[in-house]
Amino acid sequence: MALLQTTDVVKRFGGLVAVNKISISLEPGRIASIIGPNGAGKTTFFNTLTGIYTPDEGQITFNDRSLIGLRPDQVSERGISRTFQNIRLFGAMTVLENILVGMHTQLKQSALDALFRTKRFHDEERDSENRAKELMAYVGLKNVGNQLARNLPYGGQRRIEIARAIAANPALLLLDEPTAGMNPNETADAIKLFRRIRDDKGITILLIEHDMRVVMGISEHISVMDYGEKIAEGTPKEIRDNQRVIEAYLGREAAASMD
Amino acid sequence: MKTFFTELFKKANKGPWPLIITLSLLLVGTITVYQSPRSLTAFLTLMLCPLMLYFLKINSKVKLFIGLLLVIVIVPVLGIRNIFYLEVIFQMAVFAALALGLNIVIGMAGLLDLGYVAFYAVGAYTWAIFGSKQLSLLHSIPGAAPAGAAFALAPEWFWLFLFLGVGLAALAGILLGLPVLRLRGDYLAIVTLGFGEVIRVLALNLDKPINLTNGPQGITPIQRPPLPPDFILDPIRQLLAPVVGHAVTDAQLYNVFFYFLALIVILVAIMVARRLEDSKIGRAWTAIREDETAAIAMGIPLVRLKLAAFAAGASFAGCMGVVYAANRTFVSPETFSFLQSIGVLTMVILGGLGSIPGVIFGAAVVVLLNIQILQNFSLYLSELRQGDTVIPIINFAWKNLSNQLDPAKYQKLVFGIILVVMMIYRPSGLIPAERRQRELAEETE
Numbered sequence: 144m145a146l147l148q149t150t151d152v153v154k155r156f157g158g159l160v161a162v163n164k165i166s167i168s169l170e171p172g173r174i175a176s177i178i179g180p181n182g183a184g185k186t187t188f189f190n191t192l193t194g195i196y197t198p199d200e201g202q203i204t205f206n207d208r209s210l211i212g213l214r215p216d217q218v219s220e221r222g223i224s225r226t227f228q229n230i231r232l233f234g235a236m237t238v239l240e241n242i243l244v245g246m247h248t249q250l251k252q253s254a255l256d257a258l259f260r261t262k263r264f265h266d267e268e269r270d271s272e273n274r275a276k277e278l279m280a281y282v283g284l285k286n287v288g289n290q291l292a293r294n295l296p297y298g299g300q301r302r303i304e305i306a307r308a309i310a311a312n313p314a315l316l317l318l319d320e321p322t323a324g325m326n327p328n329e330t331a332d333a334i335k336l337f338r339r340i341r342d343d344k345g346i347t348i349l350l351i352e353h354d355m356r357v358v359m360g361i362s363e364h365i366s367v368m369d370y371g372e373k374i375a376e377g378t379p380k381e382i383r384d385n386q387r388v389i390e391a392y393l394g395r396e397a398a399a400s401m402d
Numbered sequence: 403m404k405t406f407f408t409e410l411f412k413k414a415n416k417g418p419w420p421l422i423i424t425l426s427l428l429l430v431g432t433i434t435v436y437q438s439p440r441s442l443t444a445f446l447t448l449m450l451c452p453l454m455l456y457f458l459k460i461n462s463k464v465k466l467f468i469g470l471l472l473v474i475v476i477v478p479v480l481g482i483r484n485i486f487y488l489e490v491i492f493q494m495a496v497f498a499a500l501a502l503g504l505n506i507v508i509g510m511a512g513l514l515d516l517g518y519v520a521f522y523a524v525g526a527y528t529w530a531i532f533g534s535k536q537l538s539l540l541h542s543i544p545g546a547a548p549a550g551a552a553f554a555l556a557p558e559w560f561w562l563f564l565f566l567g568v569g570l571a572a573l574a575g576i577l578l579g580l581p582v583l584r585l586r587g588d589y590l591a592i593v594t595l596g597f598g599e600v601i602r603v604l605a606l607n608l609d610k611p612i613n614l615t616n617g618p619q620g621i622t623p624i625q626r627p628p629l630p631p632d633f634i635l636d637p638i639r640q641l642l643a644p645v646v647g648h649a650v651t652d653a654q655l656y657n658v659f660f661y662f663l664a665l666i667v668i669l670v671a672i673m674v675a676r677r678l679e680d681s682k683i684g685r686a687w688t689a690i691r692e693d694e695t696a697a698i699a700m701g702i703p704l705v706r707l708k709l710a711a712f713a714a715g716a717s718f719a720g721c722m723g724v725v726y727a728a729n730r731t732f733v734s735p736e737t738f739s740f741l742q743s744i745g746v747l748t749m750v751i752l753g754g755l756g757s758i759p760g761v762i763f764g765a766a767v768v769v770l771l772n773i774q775i776l777q778n779f780s781l782y783l784s785e786l787r788q789g790d791t792v793i794p795i796i797n798f799a800w801k802n803l804s805n806q807l808d809p810a811k812y813q814k815l816v817f818g819i820i821l822v823v824m825m826i827y828r829p830s831g832l833i834p835a836e837r838r839q840r841e842l843a844e845e846t847e
Contacts, residue, residue: 193699219701227699233692236685237837243682244689248701250682254710257681258674264681272840288842311701 144207146171146347147192147315152201154184154191161187163371164201169364171314174341174348176358178382179368180391185351186228188368189317193225194218205315220248224313226304228320228351234293238284241292241303242275245310275310282306282336298329302336309340316340318350322357330354334361359383367391411457420458424468427451432476439484442778448480449770456759473665478658482646488657490774492729495664496722498765499671501749502758503718506675508747509756509835510684511711512691514591516743517578517598521716523605523738524574525567525723530621530733531614533560544609544617553625560627564724571720574601575712583705586694598743605735620734624727629655660729667725668762671718675758678714680838687711688756741814745772748817751824754831763833768820772813780810 147169154162161184169175177185191198194215203210210218224245233241250271256264279288282302287295292303301321308316318337322330334357340346352358358365358379365382367375369391375382382388414423431448438444451472455465481488500522507515531537537554582593609617629635629652639650678684686707689697698704727733745768753764786800793800824831 195695195699214703215698216701216703219699225699227696231693231696233689233696235692235837236688237839239840239842240685240688240837244685244697244702245700247682247686247689252682254678254681254683257677257683260677268681276842286842289837289839291837307700 144171145169146206147349148202148204149192150202152188152191152198152203154187154196155199160371162191162198165368165371165373166201167366167373167376169315169347169349171347172341172345173363174337174350174361175364175366176362177349177351177366177368178353178355178358183368184371185368186319189225189319189351192218192317193223216248219311219313222312222314223317224308224311224315225317226301226308226319226321228323230297230300230304232292232300232303232307234291236292237289238279238292238295238303239272239275239288242278242306242310243271245307246271246274248311275306278306278310281339283332297324301325301333305336305340309344309346313346315347315349318348318352320351320353322352322354330357333357337361415457415459420454420460421464424451424454424458424460427454428468428472428476432480435480435487436483439480439487442774445487445490445774446770448476449766453763478661479642479645481658481661482642482650482654485654485657488661490769492657492661492664493773494766494769495661495668496726497746497749497769498762499664499668499718499722500746501753501761501765502668502671502675503715504746504750505715505756505758505761506678506687506718507711507715508750509761510679510691511687511708513708513711514587514594515712515715516591516595516740516747517601518594518715518719518746519738519740519742520578520598520601521571521574521719522723522726522742523601523735524571524716525720526727526733526737527605527615527621527723528567528570528720529560529563529724529727530624532563533557533728534621534624536614536616536621539616540612540614542613544613544619555625557625557628560625560724560728564721567720567724568717569720571723572713572717574720575714575716576709578716579709579712583708595740595743598738598740602735602738602740605738615735618735620732620736622732624731624733626656626728626731629659660725663725664722667721671721672758672762674714674718679758683707683710741817744817748820752820752832754834756835757831757833760831760833760835764831767832768817771816776809776812776816780808783807783809 145168147167149168150166151164152162152166153160153164163184165184165188167175167177177188179185187196190196192203192210194210194213194217197212205218205221205223208221210221210223213221233244236244250267252264252267255261276288279285282305284299284302284306287299292300295303305318305321321337322333325333337348337350338361341348350362362379365376365379366373367382367385367388374387374391375385377385414420427447428451431444431451434441434444435448452469455469455472460468477487477491481491500518503521504515504518507513507518532555533553535551535553538551578594578597582590585593605615606618608615615621635655639655642650686697686702689700689702690704690707694704746765749764749768750761751764752767753762754760783800783803787803789800791800792798
C-alpha cells in the first residue's frame with residue numbers, strides 16, 4: 144500500500160503547464176527522489192502536494208485520504224512536513240523556538256492554559272522543550288539553542304530547518320534541495336542524517352535534488368521530470384542508463400555524441 | 403559617546419550603587435515634588451526612579467518594596483498635592499495599555515494596524531451609551547435633551563461593562579480581521595486605516611435616525627463607578643489630610659481611584675501580554691510575522707491566529723476605553739482621530755516593536771512629552787513673550803515671537819520626528835525586544 148499516491152496531477156499557470164499529469168506512488172519507509180533540470184516543475188509539484196497550490200486536475204491521496212482542497216496547515220496536520228529550497232526560518236526567533244514552532248500541531252495547550260499557567264501548560268512546555276533539545280542534538284546542533292536562527296551559518300540553518308520539520312512527527316518528509324550550497328563534507332553528513340531519520344524514526348523521505356552524488360547515493364527510487372512531465376522512473380541504476388534522462392540533462396545532440 | 407554611556411552604566415550597575423542611585427532619586431524626587439508640586443524637573447526626577455528600578459541590578463525583594471512604596475504611598479500622596487500628576491500617570495497607563503495591545507498586533511504578529519484607536523472607541527462608547535442618559539434620549543434631537551431624563555443603569559454596572567468592553571472590542575477586532583486576512587503589508591495598513599475612520603465617522607453620524615452617539619457633541623455626563631463606602635474612605639481622608647496639608651475632596655479621591663484602576667488594568671495587560679507571548683500562540687504569531695509561508699507549512703492555521711491577534715490586541719483597548727469614558731465622564735468622536743492611532747504607533751516604535759517593557763516606556767515618554775514637556779515649554783515661551791527680554795546677538799525681542807511657534811502645537815511634528823529618527827537610527831526601539839533565553843544543559847558542559 145502506498146503512503147503517498149498522486150494520479151495525473153496537473154498544475155497550470157495561464158498557458159504554461161508546470162506540472163503535467165504526474166503520477167507517482169511512494170511506499171512507506173522509502174527514500175525517493177525527484178530529479179530534473181531547472182524549471183522542470185519539481186518545486187511546483189511539491190507545492191501542490193503541500194497545499195500551497197491546488198492542482199487543476201488529478202488526485203493526491205495520503206494514507207488513502209485525499210489531500211485535494213486542504214490548506215497547507217491541514218496538510219501538515221495530516222503528517223507531511225517540508226523544508227524549503229531557499230531556507231525559510233523564523234530568523235528573529237531562537238533556534239529552540241524555531242523547533243517549538245514545528246511542534247505547533249502537537250501541542251494541546253489552549254490560550255486559557257497559557258493565561259492561567261495551568262499544570263497542563265507547564266508540563267507540555269517542559270516536555271516540548273526537552274524534545275526540542277533532543278532534536279537539536281539529533282541533527283547535530285550544539286550550543287546554539289538560544290541563538291537567533293538568522294545568526295547561524297548556512298549549514299546550521301539547514302539543520303534547524305530539518306529539525307523543525309521532524310519536530311511535527313511527520314510520516315512523510317519533503318526535502319526541497321536539502322544539500323544545495325553545501326560543501327562535500329557537509330553533503331556527506333546530510334546524507335547520513337537523512338538515512339538516520341528514515342531508519343530511526345521510520346519517516347518516509349521524498350527529496351528534490353540537483354546533486355547527482357546525493358541522489359544516486361541515497362535514493363531507492365527516482366522519478367525524473369522534464370518540462371512538467373515525468374519522463375522516467377526506477378532505481379538509480381535504471382535512471383543512470385536511461386537514454387531519455389541523459390538527453391534531458393545534456394541535450395539530444397550532446398547525448399548522441401556520447402555514444 | 404556611546405561607549406562612554408555604556409561604561410558609565412556598567413560602573414553604576416555594580417555593588418551598592420544601584421540601590422544608592424534609586425533611593426536618592428526616590429528621596430530627592432519625593433521631597434522636591436512635595437515642596438514644589440509644579441516643578442517639572444522635580445517630577446521628572448521622581449519618574450527616573452521607576453526607570454532605574456527596572457534597569458539596575460537590585461535584589462528583587464528590595465525592588466518590589468521600593469516599587470510598591472512608590473506606587474501605593476508616594477504617588478497618591480504627591481498626586482493629591484498636585485492632581486495633575488495623577489492625570490499624567492493615568493494617561494501614561496491608558497496609553498501603555500493601548501501600546502501593549504497594538505504591540506500584539508504589530509509587534510508580535512506583524513500585522514500593520516493604522517486604525518487601532520477604533521477599538522478604544524468601541525470600549526469607550528460601550529460604557530458611554532449605557533452609563534449615561536443616552537438610552538432614554540434615543541428619540542430626541544441631539545443637543546435638545548429633555549430635562550428629567552434618567553440614567554439607564556446604576557453606576558455599579560461599570561464593573562460588568564469593563565468586561566463587556568473587552569468582549570465587544572475583541573468582536574470588533576475579529577470583524578476587522580475577517581476582510582483583511584488575505585492582505586499583507588501596505589494593503590493591510592490602508593484597510594485598517596479605513597476601518598479606524600469608519601468607526602469614528604459612525605460615532606459622528608449615529609445621531610440619526612436614532613440618537614445613539616449624540617453625534618459630534620459627544621455623550622455626557624457618563625457615570626463613574628461609586629467610590630468605596632465612607633467607613634473605608636474616612637480613615638483615608640483623616641490620614642491624608644495632614645500629610646497633603648488640606649482636606650481631601652471627593653474629586654481628588656476619584657483621581658486616586660482611577661489611578662489605581664488604570665494601574666490594575668495595566669498590570670493585568672502586562673501579565674496577559676507576557677503569558678501569551680511565551681506560549682504556543684505567541685510563538686505562532688512571531689512565526690507568522692517572520693515568514694508566513696513557512697509558518698503555515700508548520701501547521702499554523704493563519705486565519706485563526708491572525709483573528710486571535712486582532713481580537714487580543716483590540717481587547718486591551720476596549721478595556722481602557724471603558725475606563726477612559728468613566729474617567730472623563732465625556733466622550734466625543736474627536737478623541738478617536740487618526741492622529742491618535744499614529745500616536746499609539748509612535749509609542750510602540752519608539753519603545754521597541756515586540757518589546758513589552760519597551761512599549762510601556764515608549765508610552766510613558768510620549769505622554770510626558772505631549773502633556774507635560776511641550777506644555778511647560780509653551781508656558782515658558784509665553785512668559786518670555788510677555789516680558790521685555792531681547793535675544794542678545796540677533797537683537798530679537800521675545801515679544802515679537804509669533805503665536806504660531808507654540809510648542810504645544812508641535813505634537814504632530816514631534817510624532818513625525820520621532821518616527822523618522824527612530825526608523826533611521828534605532829529601528830528596534832529604545833528597549834529592543836529580546837527572545838526568552840532558556841536553560842540549556844548542554845551549554846553548561
